[in-house]
Amino acid sequence: MSTDDETNPAEDDELERIRERKIEQLKAKAEQDDQRASSPDQPIAIESQTHFEQVLQEHGRVLVDFYADWCGPCQMLAPVLDRLAAETPGTIAKVDTEALPGVAQQYGVRGLPTLILFESGQPAKQLVGMQDESTLRGLLE
DSSP: OOOTTOOOHHHHHHHHHHHHHHHHHHHHHHHHHHHHHHSOSSOEEOOSHHHHHHHHHHOSEEEEEEEOTTOHHHHHHHHHHHHHHHHSSSEEEEEETTTOHHHHHHTTOOSSSEEEEEETTEEEEEEESOOOHHHHHHHHO
16 A cells, blocks of 8 residues: 555665765765866976975975986976876976975985975875886875
8 A cells, every 4th residue: 555655764765875975976076176176287396495385385285306407317207297287186396406405405305306295294205216107196196
């Protein structure tokens, strides 16, 4: 004796679980879109110590490339970093070690390129030398 007005509690529970799951997925996607929107599509060229600190404060996750114009591996890495800046939610910053030796010295940069991942303004991981794109993408996503 069922009518169209009667509902099945098990079906209602399942529908509610589906709704909650979908809401969480939409929230996660919106958050990811917000991160991408706030992340520049190109690496940020650091101009000073103050600018460096400002970039670290404004962006949650920043991969900093310490480089020099004469460095061959740095030049090979540049197009990879350009692509990752455009495609990932992380922010990429570039520090010319000849123009800003104090910033490089502050973080113990001895070899080029040196990449340091900053999380909430603090160094979290350091990589020295040429890195493959998938490794760097993993750090930024």
